[in-house]
Amino acid sequence: MTAPRGLPVLPGGADLAPDLRAGPPVDPARRAFMRTAAAGAALSALASCGVSMDDFLRKHFKELSKDELAKVLAKIEKRNKERFGVDTKVTAEGPRPGVEFGYGLDISRCIGCRRCVYACVKENNPSREAPQIHWIRVLEMDKDEGVDIAHAELYYEADAVPRPGKFYFPVQCQQCRNPPCVKVCPTQATWKEPDGIVVVDYDWCIGCRCCMSGCPYGARHFNWATPTLPAAELNPVQHYLGNRPRPKGVVEKCTFCIQRTRKGRYPACVEVCPVGARKFGNLLDPESEIRQVMDRKRVLIFKEELATHPQFYYFYAT
Amino acid sequence: MTSGVFEFLRGCGRQVVTGGRAYKAWVAFLLLTIAVGLSFYARQASHGLIATNMRDEVSWAFYIGNFTFLVGVAAAAVLLVIPAYVYHWKPIKEVVVLGELLAISALVMCLLFILVDMGRPDRFTHILPLLGTPNWPRSLLTWDALVLNGYLAVNVVLVSYLLFKTYRGEAYDRRIFLPLVLLSIPVSISTHTVTAFLYNGMAARPFWNASILAPRFIASAFCSGPAVMIILFQVLKRTNGLPIKDEAIWKIAELMSYAMFLNLFLLGAELFKEFYSSTEHVLYTQYLWFGIGQHRALVPYAWFSLFCSFTAFVLFLIPRTRRNLVTLNLGCVLIWAGVYIEKGLGLIIPGMTPDTLGQIYEYRPTATEWGTAAAVFGIGFLVFTLLVKIAVPILVGTFRTAENPAGAAPAAPAGFGAH
Numbered sequence: 001m002t003a004p005r006g007l008p009v010l011p012g013g014a015d016l017a018p019d020l021r022a023g024p025p026v027d028p029a030r031r032a033f034m035r036t037a038a039a040g041a042a043l044s045a046l047a048s049c050g051v052s053m054d055d056f057l058r059k060h061f062k063e064l065s066k067d068e069l070a071k072v073l074a075k076i077e078k079r080n081k082e083r084f085g086v087d088t089k090v091t092a093e094g095p096r097p098g099v100e101f102g103y104g105l106d107i108s109r110c111i112g113c114r115r116c117v118y119a120c121v122k123e124n125n126p127s128r129e130a131p132q133i134h135w136i137r138v139l140e141m142d143k144d145e146g147v148d149i150a151h152a153e154l155y156y157e158a159d160a161v162p163r164p165g166k167f168y169f170p171v172q173c174q175q176c177r178n179p180p181c182v183k184v185c186p187t188q189a190t191w192k193e194p195d196g197i198v199v200v201d202y203d204w205c206i207g208c209r210c211c212m213s214g215c216p217y218g219a220r221h222f223n224w225a226t227p228t229l230p231a232a233e234l235n236p237v238q239h240y241l242g243n244r245p246r247p248k249g250v251v252e253k254c255t256f257c258i259q260r261t262r263k264g265r266y267p268a269c270v271e272v273c274p275v276g277a278r279k280f281g282n283l284l285d286p287e288s289e290i291r292q293v294m295d296r297k298r299v300l301i302f303k304e305e306l307a308t309h310p311q312f313y314y315f316y317a318t
Numbered sequence: 319m320t321s322g323v324f325e326f327l328r329g330c331g332r333q334v335v336t337g338g339r340a341y342k343a344w345v346a347f348l349l350l351t352i353a354v355g356l357s358f359y360a361r362q363a364s365h366g367l368i369a370t371n372m373r374d375e376v377s378w379a380f381y382i383g384n385f386t387f388l389v390g391v392a393a394a395a396v397l398l399v400i401p402a403y404v405y406h407w408k409p410i411k412e413v414v415v416l417g418e419l420l421a422i423s424a425l426v427m428c429l430l431f432i433l434v435d436m437g438r439p440d441r442f443t444h445i446l447p448l449l450g451t452p453n454w455p456r457s458l459l460t461w462d463a464l465v466l467n468g469y470l471a472v473n474v475v476l477v478s479y480l481l482f483k484t485y486r487g488e489a490y491d492r493r494i495f496l497p498l499v500l501l502s503i504p505v506s507i508s509t510h511t512v513t514a515f516l517y518n519g520m521a522a523r524p525f526w527n528a529s530i531l532a533p534r535f536i537a538s539a540f541c542s543g544p545a546v547m548i549i550l551f552q553v554l555k556r557t558n559g560l561p562i563k564d565e566a567i568w569k570i571a572e573l574m575s576y577a578m579f580l581n582l583f584l585l586g587a588e589l590f591k592e593f594y595s596s597t598e599h600v601l602y603t604q605y606l607w608f609g610i611g612q613h614r615a616l617v618p619y620a621w622f623s624l625f626c627s628f629t630a631f632v633l634f635l636i637p638r639t640r641r642n643l644v645t646l647n648l649g650c651v652l653i654w655a656g657v658y659i660e661k662g663l664g665l666i667i668p669g670m671t672p673d674t675l676g677q678i679y680e681y682r683p684t685a686t687e688w689g690t691a692a693a694v695f696g697i698g699f700l701v702f703t704l705l706v707k708i709a710v711p712i713l714v715g716t717f718r719t720a721e722n723p724a725g726a727a728p729a730a731p732a733g734f735g736a737h
Contacts, residue, residue, distance in 0.1 A: 005679075056443070060451045131368065139675060149676030150598060171675060180522060186459035187444040188451045204451075206444055207367075207437015210459050212377040216522035218674045222377060222437065225368035248366045249437025306521050 005155050006132040007117070060188065061201045061240075072203075076244055083245065084231040092240040093262045095195035101256050102196075102290040103267075103312045104279035104299070105170060107147075111275055112161040112168030114138050119272035120172075123257060124243040125235055127227030135254040136269055137218065139169045147302070147314075172269075173198060173219035173254035174302065174310030181211035181220060181253075190251075196283075196311045197256050199241035205250040212251065216303050220253050256280075283311070293317075325719065326485055330708045333717060337707065340557075348700045355693025358686050359434060367437060369686040375679035376670045378435070380687045383662030384694070385431035386513060387542065390535065390661055392424035392469065393510035394543020398570070399503055413562055415480060415713060416554075417547055418473045419705045421506070424543075425470040427698035434690050458516040465512050469505045472498060477709070485712050486719050510535050517669060525602035525669040534584045535661070540577035541630075542657040544570045545650040550706075552647070558710045568641055574653065575634035578627060585624075605678075606668040615680045616667060619659050626656030 064072065073090045080088040117136045126133035139152040143165050152169070162168065175196050182190055182198060189204035190211060212220045226248040238244040239259035246252050257267035261280070265271075270278040281288030290313075293299070299313035337345075362369040372379045398417035433439050444450035445463060454460040476498045483490050514532035521527050548567055554560040592603040604610060609617045633639045633649035640646060672678045683691075711717030 056440075131373070133374075137675065148598070149672075149674075150601060152676045154675060154677050180520070183456050184458065184520070186453055186457040186463070187441075188453045189444070204441070204444055205438065206441045208432075208435070208459060209377045209437070210457070210516075212374065213517075213520050213670070214522055216674050218374070221374050223366070224370075224373065225366040247438075251437075 006129070007114070007134065007155065009128050009132065055203065058203065060204060062191075073240060076238075076240070080234075080236075080238075080245065084229075084234050086231055086234050086236055088234070088236040088238055088244075090238045090240060090244055091259070093259075095193050095197075096262065097194075098282075098284055099195045100283045101175070101261060101311060102281060102283035102288075102294070103175070103256065104290050104293045105312070105314050106277040106279070106317045107167060107169060107314055108316045108318045109275045109277035110138075110168040110170060111277075112138055112140060112156070112158070112163075112166070113274065115272045115274060116170060116269035116278065119268040120254070122233070123235055123260075123268035124255075125227075125229055125238070125245050126221070126252065127223060127225075127229060127246075128233075129228050131222070131224045131227075133221045133223070133227070133252065135219070135221065135252075136170055136172045139171060140166050141169050143167055147300075169314075171217055171219070171302070172312070173256075174217050174308065174312040175256065176308035176310050178307060178309045180214040180216070180306075180308065184210040184214040186210060193241075195262070197241075197258055197261075198253065199255055199258065200251055200253060201241065202244070202246050202250045202252065207249040207251065209251065216306050216308065220251050222251050223248050322486065322719070322721070323482075325721070326482055329485070329717065329719075333708045333711060334704050341703075341707070345700070345703060348696050348703065352693050352696035352700065355689045355691070355696055358689025359693055362434070362686050362690060367435075369684065371681055371684045371687070373679055373681075375673040375677055376667060376681040378666055378670065379681050380663065380683040380691065381431050381435040383666045384691055385428050385435070386535075386665060387658055387661045388424045388428045388431065388698075389466070389510055389513045390539030390657065391543045391546065392421040392428065393506050393536070393539045394541075395421035395473070395502075395506060398544070398547065399499065399506070401569075413547070413551060413560075413566060415477060415709055416550065416706065417543075418477050418502075419702060419709060420543065420546060420550075422470065422473050422477065422705065423698045423702035425466060425473070426701050427694050428466055429470075430694045430697060431691075434694065458512065458519055461512045462509075462516055465505060465509045469502070469509045472502045472505055476502060477705075481709055481712050485717065486721075507536065510539050517665070520669075522674055523602075523669045524599035526665075528588065530584055530588055534581060534588075537577050537581035537584060538657045538661055541574050541581060541627075541653045542661070544574050545653040545657075548650050549647060552643070554706070554710055558714060560710055560714055564641075567646070568637075571634045571640045571646060571649070575631055575640070578631040578634065578653065582627060582631060601672055602668045605671050606664060610672070610678060613671075613678050613680050615682060616664065620664055623656045623659035623664060626652040627660070630656060 058072075059068070069092055073092060076090045077088055080086060080090070117134050117138060120136050121128070121134065124135060126135065137154055139149070139154055140156040140163070141147060142151045145151040147169060156163075175192075175198050177192075177196070179192055179198050182192055186208060187204060187206055189206065190198065190200045192198050207222070209222060212222060223246050227246055229245060234245070235243060237259055239255070239262075242255040242258035257265075257269075261267055266280055270280045279289045279293050281290035283290060285291060293315060294313065297315040297317060299315045301310055302312075302314060370379070370381075395417040398414050402414040433442070436442065445452050445460060452460045452463075454464070476495075479494065479498075480490065511532050514535040517523070517526035518528070518531045548570055551560070551562045551567055555562050589603065589607075592600045601610065605613065606616050606620050608614075630649040630652040633645050633652070639649070667681055671680070708717075
């Protein structure tokens with residue numbers, strides 16, 4: 001059997017060295033620390049599982065009243081404190097009226113440096129190792145083949161990118177207008193928000209993984225174990241439907257950095273891209289960057305034959 | 319009436335705890351298997367599903383494969399119900415109850431396999447009406463939960479009613495009995511169809527997204543379920559003197575050969591389409607039958623499964639080998655093995671290899687997965703053993719109520735044509 005593969009775990013997150021292979025192997029002391037952290041997290045998760053009868057009797061997120069939501073958010077902050085010893089701010093800011101997010105990715109510009117991958121990790125609090133969860137995955141493809149997943153390599157190792165004869169095709173959640181993942185979910189634990197973001201309620205997901213079978217983009221990821229997330233790397237600015245720490249046994253996905261974009265900021269991947277290959281904005285605003293791209297360039301849809309109608313567009317700017 | 323029920327239940331309890339040395343040894347073996355299996359599951363429960371070899375690339379695997387196979391076994395009870403009840407065909411009617419007991423046990427295993435595959439089994443209430451928010455009718459898994467539990471309920475009610483009445487030496491009320499039997503036929507077909515649709519509806523997985531999937535499910539189910547029954551009938555005939563005629567067994571074997579022909583034909587149609595048109599979608603079928611590069615984990619299993627299914631088809635087609643006990647039982651074992659691979663790993667894994675981004679992760683089950691599956695199978699076999707232990711003495715007339723000695727004369731076992 002092929003061992004489960006992974007990419008280097010980079011401690012500095014987005015400040016990675018240009019040499020991607022320099023991603024350091026985890027040293028034993030660090031590994032021991034992570035084990036302890038993981039064990040601690042597992043224990044506290046168990047403890048919180050044992051006492052929370054109100055979790056068992058809780059209502060669906062959309063049915064919570066304002067007061068109930070405030071209580072739920074306070075409880076998550078308390079749990080964060082217990083689990084990581086860090087003060088966090090968890091909000092559940094709703095969608096803004098008149099906003100529909102759109103994302104553009106310029107395949108001509110992307111150089112395959114994976115800075116977006118690690119900026120996303122730093123921002124969104126996913127499990128670092130065992131399981132390693134990356135919401136953005138960069139595929140290295142052959143220029144001779146075009147966009148073809150049968151000739152795509154996810155775990156490419158390069159001294160320098162871009163490599164001759166290759167181009168790069170990052171994939172993340174396409175925030176479909178017709179999302180198969182939402183359709184197949186048996187518990188309505190995942191849904192599409194009015195601003196287009198497909199979200200997951202980690203407290204409602206039963207971990208059946210139907211959505212992972214349904215997603216054509218491999219955009220959904222499962223917490224096969226309690227996430228390994230060092231307290232020092234925790235992003236304390238959190239959204240209930242986004243980057244708050246996840247429990248074991250539930251599915252998670254890219255949310256266009258809901259905790260940032262609903263406050264008018266760019267997603268972390270857009271901000272970090274060194275070549276400006278990533279564009280983001282409000283599709284309903286004619287002046288927005290994404291609208292400009294769509295008016296002036298021609299866009300293509302990944303797996304358009306599946307009629308998922310994404311809010312994520314690829315284009316060739318040059 | 320109520321006291322009659324209590325007396326019946328006490329009698330059932332006595333049946334279960336008394337028995338010969340072989341029976342006790344078998345039950346002890348099953349209990350031991352369950353205990354060992356549960357110790358593996360305990361590991362998974364504490365560490366999470368990382369104790370399996372499932373990963374994001376192959377996110378459903380061994381558990382879901384077993385689930386799919388067992389839905390087929392459960393659905394196959396209909397193969398016995400249709401000729402027995404609808405056409406009043408005498409030899410088979412005697413054994414229908416056992417087919418329904420098999421369905422009950424298989425359904426128990428199905429539900430357990432879903433439970434052990436869940437990341438958060440503690441939240442199962444979220445799928446229930448009132449307590450949770452089932453995404454019905456859009457999600458096929460909610461449909462599957464509905465039809466599996468419905469089929470289980472119909473079978474439990476039907477079998478309890480039949481056995482209780484026979485135990486009391488009373489006649490069955492056709493107005494209760496017939497609607498339930500007629501209901502059980504479409505529900506049985508629907509369990510396997512809905513399970514096929516669960517995969518079939520995933521446009522993201524070209525290997526599953528073929529209209530031929532549901533018909534193939536039904537065809538292969540009509541082979542695997544009866545294969546168990548044929549072996550069981552022979553065991554019961556020897557040990558309990560259950561009056562099962564050889565003609566009944568031969569008839570079932572004949573029906574199985576037609577079902578297997580259909581299954582192999584549909585497989586051929588699928589292989590032709592994939593390999594002749596040879597689009598980008600051929601990769602998954604290629605992975606199963608020939609491998610992709612050095613990734614060949616499933617190839618020997620695929621060919622072994624085809625060999626088993628084809629050999630069994632020939633054995634059951636020829637009347638002489640169908641009537642020979644040795645070749646008949648060999649055929650049953652071959653069918654069981656062939657369909658288990660085909661509807662288990664052979665269906666689930668190629669659906670996910672390569673994954674939706676073209677990456678290949680070769681899955682093989684871990685010891686935890688084998689152990690957990692052993693526990694589930696142990697529980698299912700135990701349920702089946704205990705139910706058979708109660709049902710057979712009722713059917714052969716040795717376990718009857720003391721209240722009504724007139725009923726002690728064995729009524730025609732388990733059929734409404736009896737009165």
